[in-house]
Amino acid sequence: MKLAKQFFLVALCIASLSLPAFAAADPLPSWNDTAPKKAIVTFVERVTKSGSPEFVPPAERIATFDQDGCLWAEQPMYAQLAFALDRVKALAPQHPEWKEKQPFKAALEGDVKTVFAGGEHALLELVMATHAGNTTEEFGQTVKEWIATARHPKTGRLYTEMVYQPMLELLAYLRANGFKTFIVSGGGIEFMRPWTEKVYGIPPEQVIGSSIRTKFEVRDGKPVLVRLPEINFIDDKAGKPVGIQQHIGRRPIAAFGNSDGDFEMLEWTTAGPGPRLGVYVHHDDAGREWAYDRKSPIGRLDRGLDEAAKRGWVVISMKSDWKVIFPFGKR
Amino acid sequence: MKLAKQFFLVALCIASLSLPAFAAADPLPSWNDTAPKKAIVTFVERVTKSGSPEFVPPAERIATFDQDGCLWAEQPMYAQLAFALDRVKALAPQHPEWKEKQPFKAALEGDVKTVFAGGEHALLELVMATHAGNTTEEFGQTVKEWIATARHPKTGRLYTEMVYQPMLELLAYLRANGFKTFIVSGGGIEFMRPWTEKVYGIPPEQVIGSSIRTKFEVRDGKPVLVRLPEINFIDDKAGKPVGIQQHIGRRPIAAFGNSDGDFEMLEWTTAGPGPRLGVYVHHDDAGREWAYDRKSPIGRLDRGLDEAAKRGWVVISMKSDWKVIFPFGKR
Numbered sequence: 001m002k003l004a005k006q007f008f009l010v011a012l013c014i015a016s017l018s019l020p021a022f023a024a025a026d027p028l029p030s031w032n033d034t035a036p037k038k039a040i041v042t043f044v045e046r047v048t049k050s051g052s053p054e055f056v057p058p059a060e061r062i063a064t065f066d067q068d069g070c071l072w073a074e075q076p077m078y079a080q081l082a083f084a085l086d087r088v089k090a091l092a093p094q095h096p097e098w099k100e101k102q103p104f105k106a107a108l109e110g111d112v113k114t115v116f117a118g119g120e121h122a123l124l125e126l127v128m129a130t131h132a133g134n135t136t137e138e139f140g141q142t143v144k145e146w147i148a149t150a151r152h153p154k155t156g157r158l159y160t161e162m163v164y165q166p167m168l169e170l171l172a173y174l175r176a177n178g179f180k181t182f183i184v185s186g187g188g189i190e191f192m193r194p195w196t197e198k199v200y201g202i203p204p205e206q207v208i209g210s211s212i213r214t215k216f217e218v219r220d221g222k223p224v225l226v227r228l229p230e231i232n233f234i235d236d237k238a239g240k241p242v243g244i245q246q247h248i249g250r251r252p253i254a255a256f257g258n259s260d261g262d263f264e265m266l267e268w269t270t271a272g273p274g275p276r277l278g279v280y281v282h283h284d285d286a287g288r289e290w291a292y293d294r295k296s297p298i299g300r301l302d303r304g305l306d307e308a309a310k311r312g313w314v315v316i317s318m319k320s321d322w323k324v325i326f327p328f329g330k331r
Numbered sequence: 332m333k334l335a336k337q338f339f340l341v342a343l344c345i346a347s348l349s350l351p352a353f354a355a356a357d358p359l360p361s362w363n364d365t366a367p368k369k370a371i372v373t374f375v376e377r378v379t380k381s382g383s384p385e386f387v388p389p390a391e392r393i394a395t396f397d398q399d400g401c402l403w404a405e406q407p408m409y410a411q412l413a414f415a416l417d418r419v420k421a422l423a424p425q426h427p428e429w430k431e432k433q434p435f436k437a438a439l440e441g442d443v444k445t446v447f448a449g450g451e452h453a454l455l456e457l458v459m460a461t462h463a464g465n466t467t468e469e470f471g472q473t474v475k476e477w478i479a480t481a482r483h484p485k486t487g488r489l490y491t492e493m494v495y496q497p498m499l500e501l502l503a504y505l506r507a508n509g510f511k512t513f514i515v516s517g518g519g520i521e522f523m524r525p526w527t528e529k530v531y532g533i534p535p536e537q538v539i540g541s542s543i544r545t546k547f548e549v550r551d552g553k554p555v556l557v558r559l560p561e562i563n564f565i566d567d568k569a570g571k572p573v574g575i576q577q578h579i580g581r582r583p584i585a586a587f588g589n590s591d592g593d594f595e596m597l598e599w600t601t602a603g604p605g606p607r608l609g610v611y612v613h614h615d616d617a618g619r620e621w622a623y624d625r626k627s628p629i630g631r632l633d634r635g636l637d638e639a640a641k642r643g644w645v646v647i648s649m650k651s652d653w654k655v656i657f658p659f660g661k662r
Contacts, residue, residue, distance in 0.1 A: 059534055136576055180536075193580040203390055204580030205511070205536075214576060216569035216595055223599050225576050232577075238547035245467055245545060245556050246563075247578060249524045249535030264547055268554045 027173040030166040030323045036279070036316045040170065043277045044177050047253065054275050056253060058178035064208075064244060064265060065171070066257040067185035067192065069299040070281050071200060073162040075290040076153060077112065078298065080191050081123075083146055085112070087130035095129075104129070116297075124231075131188065132212055132229040139227055143194045157328065160199045164281075165329070166322045167256075171200055174254070182206045182252070184244055186236035186261055190227075208243045210235045236261045241268035258283065259299040266304075266313055278313035280304055285319040288329065358504040361497040361654045367610070367647045371501065374608045375508050378584065385606050387584060389509035395539075395575060395596060396502070397588040398516035398523065400630040401612050402531060404493040406621040407484060408443065409629065411522050412454075414477055416443070418461035426460075435460070447628075459560040462519065463543055467556040474525045488659065491530045495612075496660070497653045498587075502531055505585070513537045513583070515575055517567035517592055521558075539574045541566045567592045572599035589614065590630040597635075597644055609644035611635055616650040619660065 031037040047056040068074035088098065088107040098104035103122035106114035115122055131139065152162050171181050183192060183202055189209030196202045211232040214225045235243040241264050244252065254277035255262070255269035266278035282301065284291050294302040308315050318325060362368040378387040399405035419429065419438040429435035434453035437445035446453055462470065483493050502512050514523060514533055520540030527533045542563040545556045566574040572595050575583065585608035586593070586600035597609035613632065615622050625633040639646050649656060 059528065062536075189577075189580070197390065205393075205578065207580060211577065214573050216572045216599070218598075223572065223595070223602050225572060225599075241547045241554065241556060242545050246520075246542065247536065249520070249538060264554070267549075268547070268556075271554050 027176065028166065028169050030169055032321050032323055034321045036314050036321045039314045040277065040279070043254065043275060044174065046275045048177050056274065060250065060253065061174075061177070061179040062182065062248060062250060062252040063174050063179045063254040064182045064184040064248075064252045064256070064269065065167070066259070066262045066265070067183050067187055067209075069258040069283065070256055070262070071163055071167050071171075071183070072159065073152070073164075073289065074299050075283075075292070078187065079150075079159045079162075080187050081126075082150065082153070082159075083143070083191065084126045084130045085110070085115075086146060086150065087142070088126065091130065127188075128212070128229040131191075132227045134227055136190065136214060136225040136227060139190055140194045143191055147195050157326075160195060161328055162326060163199060164322070165324050165327045167281075168200070168327070170256075171202070175201065179254070180206065182208060182244075182248060184208045184235065184240050184255075184265060186210055186234070186239075188212075189235070208235055208247045210239075238264045240265035244268070253277065255279070256281065257304075259301050260303050261299075263304050263307075267311075270311065270313065278308075278311065280308055280313060280315045282315050282317055284317050285322075285325065287319075288325045289318055358507065359497065359500050361500055363652050363654055365652045367645050367652045370645045371608065371610070374585065374606060375505070377606045379508050387605065391581065391584065392505075392508070392510040393513065393579060393581060393583040394505050394510045394585040395513045395515040395579075395583045395587070395600065396498070397590070397593045397596070398514050398518055398540075400589040400614065401587055401593070402494055402498050402502075402514070403490065404483070404495075404620065405630050406614075406623070409518065410481075410483075410490045410493075411518050412443075412457075413481065413484070413490075414474070414522065415457045415461045416441070416446075417477060417481065418473070419457065422461065455562075458519075459543070462522075463558045463560040465558055467521065467545060467558060470521055470558055471525045474522055478526050488657075491526060492659055493657060494530060495653070496655050496658045498612075499531070499658070501587075502533070506532065510585070511537065513539060513575075513579060515566065515571050515586075515596060516540045517565070517570075519543075520566070539566055539578045541570075569595045571596035575599070584608065586610070587612070588635075590632050591634050592630075594635050594638075598642075601642065601644065609639075609642065611639055611644060611646045613646050613648055615648050616653075616656065618650075619656045620649055 028037055046054045047061065049055055065071055068078055085107050088104055092098055092108055098108060103115045103118045103126055107126060147160060150159060151157065152159055155162065174181055181202055183196060185192060187209050189207055189211045192207050192209055193204040196207050213228040213230045213232045215228055217224055217226050233243065240262065251272045252269045253272065255266050256279045257266055258281040270276040270278040280301065283289060283293065292299065293305060294300065359368055377385045378392065380386055396402055399409055416438050419435055423429055423439055429439060434446045434449045434457055438457060478491060481490060482488065483490055486493065505512055512533055514527060516523060518540050520538055520542045523538050523540055524535040527538050544559040544561045544563045546559055548555055548557050564574065571593065582603045583600045584603065586596050587610045588597055589612040601607040601609040611632065614620060614624065623630065624636060
């Protein structure tokens with residue numbers, strides 16, 4: 001065993017010694033050499049240069065990422081809403097009353113427009129009916145099965161393929177430079193955790209999101225956490241800095257978002273001392289993805305577009321700054 | 332630069348190659364070779380042996396630790412209560428009414444007995460008056476200043492010296508074996524975070540505790556998180572598994588506590604599949620520390636003592652299993 005360990009270490013060392021050669025390769029190959037890429041690389045070089053007054057110790061290199069519209073596509077509707085609608089269909093046999101009751105009737109008929117017309121209240125009812133009442137383990141299993149098979153309505157791809165290739169490279173680049181990467185999403189925390197490690201390299205403990213309450217119970221001698229139909233926390237807008245403090249306990253030095261729901265996260269992040277990076281992904285590529293901003297009900301970016309320049313935040317044009325959008329579109 | 336990097340890597344390799352030699356040294360030198368140490372080492376060997384059916388991937392090697400009475404002393408009163416009493420004194424000039432108002436009057440007079448006589452309500456009032464109303468950054472700074480100077484009433488040592496040397500070794504041993512170590516305490520999350528990294532090697536994002544609500548605000552153009560006088564979460568008893576799921580999102584494989592407040596955490600942890608480790612620190616050393624269990628108002632251990640054996644949990648006798656208690660008592 002010890003000999004094997006030594007061989008392994010020697011192999012590791014050989015690999016390490018050849019790192020400087022590899023380091024010359026572009027870590028962000030899907031990014032055009034435009035201003036956003038330069039701003040990101042310059043920022044990373046500033047905070048990682050040891051001896052520099054701007055050096056940030058690895059423990060403090062916290063980077064937070066919104067998910068919907070920042071790491072993966074959010075059009076034509078949030079993946080989690082598609083999940084909720086599919087769950088309504090799966091659970092319908094146990095709820096014959098849903099056939100005549102809104103918003104379930106509309107959900108069963110695939111009439112998303114009517115579901116939306118019910119406003120926040122209708123969506124909350126859908127979420128509670130489909131996300132609560134089970135245990136954390138049961139819910140995690142349901143999400144795992146859904147995400148492994150559900151297909152995006154427009155592309156027919158798995159949702160986990162609808163991720164942005166340039167952002168995958170960015171996550172890896174930051175981690176290679178000692179950053180700890182977190183998701184800070186308005187989406188459900190337990191809807192993301194079952195698959196973020198595999199898809200983004202982000203483990204469950206680095207996922208922050210909205211949540212419902214849970215309750216510890218012992219059922220037939222077996223402890224379980226039961227998911228209750230009550231909101232615990234909404235991780236959106238002014239809730240994002242609150243969620244960040246609750247989970248991480250320190251202010252990020254870099255934050256990435258794509259909508260006004262991320263404004264306060266970028267504001268909180270970039271108000272700290274020393275070098276800071278605030279970045280918006282702007283959806284302006286109707287050909288390869290979608291084009292939407294100020295008027296979109298999903299992922300509205302209005303105030304953010306107005307204030308980004310004066311606040312020194314970087315705005316990524318998906319159309320001009322990214323060579324490819326999705327991994328399946330890699331050249 | 333590149334040359335320097337290569338030299339560094341060579342040095343690193345030499346260090347790595349000599350690791351097997353060091354590995355022979357006992358990683359738990361302050362532990363007697365009694366059953367608890369053997370149980371811990373056996374568990375770690377089982378879950379880290381690659382190829383074994385009991386192997387646990389590093390990402391799933393989550394170990395959770397209670398703080399008060401498990402990592403540091405909690406007698407004659409919780410350090411956080413001492414902090415609250417000191418804060419009452421510091422804030423008294425701004426609150427002349429406290430001179431005549433309980434529980435503040437008793438706190439100002441150092442009459443802890445009367446404070447306690449007021450029950451949970453009195454303690455909650457003290458906590459809210461001393462922990463809320465400021466920003467997260469102001470509160471963190473206050474804690475930092477207090478913890479750097481406040482002395483334990485019995486030993487005159489800094490509170491951060493009142494930590495258990497065997498547990499410091501255990502934390503380091505687990506991390507050296509790929510574990511991620513978390514604190515899961517009934518104490519205030521923001522009371523611990525400013526110093527746990529330095530004292531235990533546990534960064535703020537791996538600290539879970541009780542909390543009050545916070546609110547994001549922009550004051551004179553500067554974003555702040557204001558601490559509100561409202562309970563957000565109580566991380567004790569059945570709250571511990573809830574807090575663990577909320578923050579970590581997966582079940583630990585090892586959990587360490589010392590009171591009935593940790594029972595549900597050990598129960599939740601050890602109910603999972605595969606090898607599991609549940610450990611109680613039993614305070615039975617009146618000479619070197621304190622002896623208390625079933626009848627103690629602080630750190631009561633009653634049900635846990637009754638059920639540990641039948642649940643396969645390890646009980647550490649501080650008297651018999653630890654060679655030293657505190658770092659300053661190291662031989």
